[in-house]
Amino acid sequence: MIEHLLVAPIVLPLAVGAALLLVDERRHRAKAIVSLCATLALVALAVLLAARADAPVTHVYRLGSWPAPFGIVLVADRLSAAMVLLAAVLALAALWFSLARWDRAGPHFHTLVQFLLAGLSGAFLTGDVFNLFVFFELLLAASYGLALYGGGAQRTRASLHYIVVNLAASLLFLVGVSLVYGVAGTLNMADIVTRVSALPPADRVLAEVGIGVLAVAFFIKAGMWPLGFWLAPAYAAAAAPAAALFSIMTKVGVYAVLRLWLLVFGGTSGAELLAFGGMATLVYGVVGMLASQNLGALAGYGLLVSSGTLLAAIGLGDAASTAAGLYYLFVSTVAIAAFFLLIELVGRAREAGADVLAVTAEAFGLGTQEAEPQAEVGFAVPAAMVFLGLAFLGCGLVIAGLPPLSGFLAKFALMDALVREEQNPAAAWIVVALLLASSLAATIAFVRAGVRIFWAAERVPPTVRLAEIAPIAALLVVCVALTVLAGPALDYLGEGAQALHAPASYLEEVLGQ
Amino acid sequence: MELIIALGIGLLGGCGVWLLLRPRTFQVVLGLSLLSYAVNLFIFVMGWVRGGRPPFIDPALPVVAGVFADPLPQALVLTAIVISFATTALLLVVLLAARGLTGTDHVDGEEPGE
Numbered sequence: 001m002i003e004h005l006l007v008a009p010i011v012l013p014l015a016v017g018a019a020l021l022l023v024d025e026r027r028h029r030a031k032a033i034v035s036l037c038a039t040l041a042l043v044a045l046a047v048l049l050a051a052r053a054d055a056p057v058t059h060v061y062r063l064g065s066w067p068a069p070f071g072i073v074l075v076a077d078r079l080s081a082a083m084v085l086l087a088a089v090l091a092l093a094a095l096w097f098s099l100a101r102w103d104r105a106g107p108h109f110h111t112l113v114q115f116l117l118a119g120l121s122g123a124f125l126t127g128d129v130f131n132l133f134v135f136f137e138l139l140l141a142a143s144y145g146l147a148l149y150g151g152g153a154q155r156t157r158a159s160l161h162y163i164v165v166n167l168a169a170s171l172l173f174l175v176g177v178s179l180v181y182g183v184a185g186t187l188n189m190a191d192i193v194t195r196v197s198a199l200p201p202a203d204r205v206l207a208e209v210g211i212g213v214l215a216v217a218f219f220i221k222a223g224m225w226p227l228g229f230w231l232a233p234a235y236a237a238a239a240a241p242a243a244a245l246f247s248i249m250t251k252v253g254v255y256a257v258l259r260l261w262l263l264v265f266g267g268t269s270g271a272e273l274l275a276f277g278g279m280a281t282l283v284y285g286v287v288g289m290l291a292s293q294n295l296g297a298l299a300g301y302g303l304l305v306s307s308g309t310l311l312a313a314i315g316l317g318d319a320a321s322t323a324a325g326l327y328y329l330f331v332s333t334v335a336i337a338a339f340f341l342l343i344e345l346v347g348r349a350r351e352a353g354a355d356v357l358a359v360t361a362e363a364f365g366l367g368t369q370e371a372e373p374q375a376e377v378g379f380a381v382p383a384a385m386v387f388l389g390l391a392f393l394g395c396g397l398v399i400a401g402l403p404p405l406s407g408f409l410a411k412f413a414l415m416d417a418l419v420r421e422e423q424n425p426a427a428a429w430i431v432v433a434l435l436l437a438s439s440l441a442a443t444i445a446f447v448r449a450g451v452r453i454f455w456a457a458e459r460v461p462p463t464v465r466l467a468e469i470a471p472i473a474a475l476l477v478v479c480v481a482l483t484v485l486a487g488p489a490l491d492y493l494g495e496g497a498q499a500l501h502a503p504a505s506y507l508e509e510v511l512g513q
Numbered sequence: 514m515e516l517i518i519a520l521g522i523g524l525l526g527g528c529g530v531w532l533l534l535r536p537r538t539f540q541v542v543l544g545l546s547l548l549s550y551a552v553n554l555f556i557f558v559m560g561w562v563r564g565g566r567p568p569f570i571d572p573a574l575p576v577v578a579g580v581f582a583d584p585l586p587q588a589l590v591l592t593a594i595v596i597s598f599a600t601t602a603l604l605l606v607v608l609l610a611a612r613g614l615t616g617t618d619h620v621d622g623e624e625p626g627e
Contacts, residue, residue: 130589134592144603151610153622156607157611157614157622160538160620163604164533167597171597174555175552178552178555181585181589187585
């Protein structure tokens with residue numbers, strides 16, 4: 001029975017999503033309860049899976065009991081189990097947040113979220129390249145629906161670009177998969193490794209081209225410069241719970257690169273490309289953060305910074321920097337998801353006039369002369385505003401990587417690993433400098449936005465509900481918990497990174513009968 | 514045979530990329546469709562172009578894998594066709610919604626120069 005645990009994170013959301021499709025929209029309360037319970041169960045399953053994956057052997061599930069190179073396999077090692085857990089936790093928070101009003105803003109919200117979860121779990125767990133494509137399409141199809149969710153001209157306009165870019169990326173994915181299949185004659189990731197290493201040099205080039213085309217498709221999803229211009233507008237326009245869920249979707253691209261590149265090439269050829277692409281993304285994200293005119297764009301560029309950091313860390317480093325990068329992945333994704341949820345609540349506190357935004361206002365010297373000294377001392381701050389301010393501070397600290405929260409630990413661990421790295425010290429130091437610069441830029445951007453929002457002279461106390469505050473608080477608690485439990489988390493991910501860099505157990509368990 | 518298929522893929526792909534870069538949403542949809550045809554042909558050819566190979570295994574003959582056509586690319590193409598069909602349908606809906614909401618069929622939702 002326990003061996004079927006591996007397929008459960010895919011089957012459960014798929015079945016629940018399909019069943020919810022049949023229930024009428026008017027019974028939204030029942031739908032919400034079912035969806036929330038299913039997501040809670042998914043979190044529990046993911047915890048079980050992650051606990052079970054913490055073992056020297058890699059767990060493999062053969063669909064239909066077909067032997068390895070012929071059938072599709074699902075593989076759960078520490079990394080994939082932890083990614084499933086992250087997706088489930090984010091989905092739980094987003095669903096909880098949506099209960100206040102978003103889940104009634106349009107049809108089939110819960111179905112879309114459940115299908116997205118099924119696609120995410122499948123993409124993290126699968127050990128077959130074409131199956132990865134199918135799960136990518138599943139999660140993308142659900143994400144198109146979520147990007148459009150709530151309607152409106154701006155959302156439709158942004159989604160159109162998002163959909164077209166991702167469809168083109170999917171076609172590249174197919175080209176890459178078929179090239180690899182044409183040369184290696186297999187789609188199983190572990191089998192590709194053994195076949196590609198045995199190929200004659202002429203065919204090996206073709207296989208490398210295939211993997212390269214695949215990598216371009218993944219880079220588009222991860223938002224790597226110069227393929228990531230679509231990301232910030234689309235995410236900024238999406239509804240708050242959808243955007244919070246999207247914050248893990250760039251990480252699916254990073255995950256796929258990490259998995260396939262380390263498995264097939266053992267992290268050698270193409271490392272410079274990955275590292276420089278990551279650095280360029282980092283710079284682009286930093287500039288974007290500083291220039292952001294609204295909070296949604298700030299969060300979007302924050303995601304690009306996080307993607308760039310990860311790609312650079314993966315490209316440059318050894319297992320130690322990969323482990324630190326993975327810890328950074330978890331921390332930054334949770335914080336940015338919380339920030340996407342927070343943006344909507346903060347937006348309610350701003351008046352229409354406040355849309356003359358921070359950067360422009362500073363550039364034109366607006367709003368500086370209004371600060372006359374006031375005689376009042378005890379200005380009553382509404383409780384909601386206090387919470388929003390604290391949550392904003394928390395998100396800012398984690399995203400910018402300032403102490404005392406987990407963002408600082410993640411960046412520090414990453415820098416520590418990069419400094420120790422010996423293969424390419426010059427590039428490693430550049431990345432360290434860029435990381436520091438990105439922290440500074442994020443601090444400036446957050447302080448500037450925070451001052452304009454929370455210290456503004458005239459403001460409307462926002463009406464927020466407990467159901468909207470609670471998930472943000474919960475995500476921040478996750479960030480704090482990751483700070484307190486940084487040791488065990490880093491150990492777990494360190495083991496996972498070791499297994500990625502030396503995939504003997506993976507190959508043996510998948511191919512061995 | 515290889516040359517004809519390669520030229521076909523190149524023509525479809527080239528037209529698809531050109532249309533994909535056009536400013537009108539309908540052209541973009543057509544471009545994506547052409548590109549997906551090119552990719553489908555490409556996947557199909559990855560099973561190698563060889564004539565006269567039976568698709569089914571005759572139970573009377575001894576099974577020699579090299580004699581039969583590779584069924585996997587056909588299964589992959591089928592999956593790819595279904596997925597691209599569904600996503601094109603979805604894109605058409607978004608296209609119509611964008612046309613209705615913004616009043617223009619430009620991909621940016623506004624006419625250039627406005």
